[in-house]
Each structure stands twice: as structure tokens, then as C-alpha cells.
Amino acid sequence: MKYSGIDLHSNNSVVTVTDEEDRVVAEKRLPNDLAKILALLSPWREELAGVVVESTFNWYWLVDGLQAAGFKVHLANTTAIKKYEGLKHSGDETDARYLAHLLRLGILPTGTILAPEQRAVRDLARKRMQLVRSRTTHILAVENITARQQSARISSNQVKQLTADAVDRMPWPEDVALAVKTNVAVIATLSAQIDLLEKRLQEKVGARTEYGLLTSVPGIGQVLATTILLETGPIDRFAAAGNFASYARCVDSVRTSNGKKKGEGNTKNGNKYLAWAFVEAANFALRYCAEAKRFYERKKAKTNNVVAIKALAHKLARACFHILKERKPFDVTRCFA
Structure with a gap:
């Protein structure tokens, strides 16, 4: 079995193919030309378990081209990948090999590839x-x-x-x-x-059932419903409401030891557009929903304004998950209990 990693840049890419012992069997820096990349990978097509592409700003053309050519493509979540800091040297080649290495071990953090x-x-x-x-x-x-x-x-x-x-x-x-x-x-x-x-x-x-259900949530109007629906994608990719809330950056990112906070984790891991949408929804919900206002005041009395708004955004994120998963209208009692 072979594994491929591609370190994608703005004008060139380093393409690596490794075996089951992480030995490099093919590696080359190529211009961002789909035909040339396919030509390098084609001899290993039947043996490749997958091709890993970094989730950079310009990945669309490469992922779509590889999938059209019949390769199994994995989109690496770069914000969730952390390399060993003790390395003495690293470069584009080692980055590409590391992507293939993570794929071989089955621990590659991936993103969803939408149509x-x-x-x-x-x-x-x-x-x-x-x-x-x-x-x-x-x-x-x-x-x-x-x-x-x-x-x-x-x-x-x-x-x-x-x-x-x-x-x-x-x-x-x-x-x-x-x-x-x-x-x-x-x-x-x-x-x-x-x-x-x-x-x-x-x-x-506008005609989608999920869109109408999302607009039933306090604080979520047409613009926010559109953003939440499109940024969420297939709701089945989230195992539970907590996973979705974490993806929307509505969950604290902290590192603790012996009951004390020692720092923060990966705060950028998630969707910044959903994070914005749910905080906006929380601020609007305060104006128009008495239950949301009472929940906010309870949290604010124990913490502060920022934490209370974030807690309300978290509640709305979990509510939206259940709405999209169960295809049921918003339930105020269930959300702010």
C-alpha cells in the first residue's frame, strides 16, 4: 500500500509518495499543473490508499481534479495538525511526507470536501x-x-x-x-x-426546509440562517451537538493541570463564520426572546457579559444542531431549560 501527501503552495506543490514503512518511493516539486501532478501519481494509482492535500486557500482545483481522475482524496485540516517541535530541520518535502505519514497511521485530521x-x-x-x-x-x-x-x-x-x-x-x-x-x-x-x-x-x-426551521430560532433571521445552513454543510458529519458547537467555536479552548488553567488550546480550530453567526444570533436573541434574556442574565450574574453572550451562543448552536438533525422547529423550553 502507498500513501501520498501534497504540500500545496500558491504556484507549486511538492508531491510525495511513501510506502508502508514511510520510505519515499517518489517525490518531486511540480508547478501547479494538474496534468503534471496526475502524471507523477498515475503509476501508483492502484496502490494508493489516498492522497492528502492541505486545506490552503487554493485547494479547489487540485482536489476536484484528483477526484475526477479517480483518486481518493483527503483534505488535511491544517489548523489541527501540529508537528513535532523537536525537529532540527523541516521543509516542504518533510511536510508532504508528514501528511502521508498521518494518513498511514489513520490519525490525519480532515475537513469535509463539499461538492x-x-x-x-x-x-x-x-x-x-x-x-x-x-x-x-x-x-x-x-x-x-x-x-x-x-x-x-x-x-x-x-x-x-x-x-x-x-x-x-x-x-x-x-x-x-x-x-x-x-x-x-x-x-x-x-x-x-x-x-x-x-x-x-x-x-x-430559501425553499429548503432546513432554512425555514433555522429562522424559527430567536435571533436568527434570513442572513444568519443562510450563513449557518451553508457553513454547516451535511449535519450528519457531526456525531453530536457538542461536536457541532465545538466546530462553531462556541466551546472553551483551555489546558488545565491540577485544576488550574495553564493556557489555551487550538482556538482557531473550527469555523469562524459559524462563530460569528451564533454570537450575532445571541445578541439579537437578547432583544426579542424573554427566555434568552433570562438565561443571559443568570450567566452574567455569575460571570461577565462576554462569557454570558458566549454561553447563549453555545445554547443556540446546540439548538440548531438538533433542529437540523431532527427536522423539528425550535423549542424554547428545551433550549433554555
Whole structure:
């Protein structure tokens, strides 16, 4: 049996094939050309137990190409892999061999490989988040300029409604007005593109049963339901609610010894988009759900605001797991008991 590890970079990859005793039988640095990578692996196709690819920013083309060629591909969860720190030397070749080594031992931390069409919709939701963050930057810029010029802030909704003509009517110096108008123009453009993406996402997920069930949870509206649904993927990949809450970064990451905290674990292991979504949902739930408010106040009385919000986010994450798993509407009594 043979095992392959690929250390993927932006413009090249180190491809390694090892045997059952971790001896290298083939190894080469290749440009990121699918045909050349397949040519190196093809002689070992029938013997390969699998090919490990790092979960880097550019893995889509390689994983899809290898799977289309008939190889069994494993996506390595790089945030969960920690190499032995006593090594005197390491490089791309040793990294590729280490991936193959973990696969041979059966202890390779892996990520889920979604179908290309599912990834495309998920990435569309991430693109929307990127545009919203960019728009917020320009909105804050206009709010700050307004505060400097007239000692009073305007709301974000008022900023979104500003036009070039409205800015011209304000008693500001010409250069200040020009600066604001550039922000207003960018805000208008971003808002139009955000609306376009939201409409497309609604077409893709709005009719799904799980989407409707998620919107029954206090604090979760259309945007958060879309994010949670697309970032979760197949709910069956999580063995229990605790696993899902951990993936959503709603579980503490600590190292203890003799009952004392000695540090933190791997805080980046999980999905940052789900972490954001559940904290946002927790903040909204405080406004509209009396049971959530009471749960938050109990936790806050014993700890502090940050811990209480995180605890509420954890509750909502577990509730969403059961909703997606059991296909049942949200149960307030069960969630905040």
C-alpha cells in the first residue's frame, strides 16, 4: 500500500509518495499543473490508499481534479495538525511526507470536501459578508466626517440614504464634500451588489426546509440562517451537538493541570463564520426572546457579559444542531431549560 501527501503552495506543490514503512518511493516539486501532478501519481494509482492535500486557500482545483481522475482524496485540516517541535530541520518535502505519514497511521485530521456546486453557493454567502464589511468601513468614514464637521453623528441608515445632491447642500468645505461623495458612491455600489447577492442566495436556499426551521430560532433571521445552513454543510458529519458547537467555536479552548488553567488550546480550530453567526444570533436573541434574556442574565450574574453572550451562543448552536438533525422547529423550553 502507498500513501501520498501534497504540500500545496500558491504556484507549486511538492508531491510525495511513501510506502508502508514511510520510505519515499517518489517525490518531486511540480508547478501547479494538474496534468503534471496526475502524471507523477498515475503509476501508483492502484496502490494508493489516498492522497492528502492541505486545506490552503487554493485547494479547489487540485482536489476536484484528483477526484475526477479517480483518486481518493483527503483534505488535511491544517489548523489541527501540529508537528513535532523537536525537529532540527523541516521543509516542504518533510511536510508532504508528514501528511502521508498521518494518513498511514489513520490519525490525519480532515475537513469535509463539499461538492463544487455547494461550495459555490457557500462562497457566495462569504462574498456577501466581505462586501458588507467593506460597506461598513465607508459608512463609518462618513459618520466620522460628519461628527468632525458638525459635532453630531448621523445613523448608518441615514448614511445609506445620502446622495451626492444631499451632500452638496451641506455647509461643508468643497474638499470635505468631495471626500464624502466618494464614500457615498462606493456605498451605493456596494449596496446594489449586496442586494443582488442576497436575492441569489434566497433563490438557492430559501425553499429548503432546513432554512425555514433555522429562522424559527430567536435571533436568527434570513442572513444568519443562510450563513449557518451553508457553513454547516451535511449535519450528519457531526456525531453530536457538542461536536457541532465545538466546530462553531462556541466551546472553551483551555489546558488545565491540577485544576488550574495553564493556557489555551487550538482556538482557531473550527469555523469562524459559524462563530460569528451564533454570537450575532445571541445578541439579537437578547432583544426579542424573554427566555434568552433570562438565561443571559443568570450567566452574567455569575460571570461577565462576554462569557454570558458566549454561553447563549453555545445554547443556540446546540439548538440548531438538533433542529437540523431532527427536522423539528425550535423549542424554547428545551433550549433554555
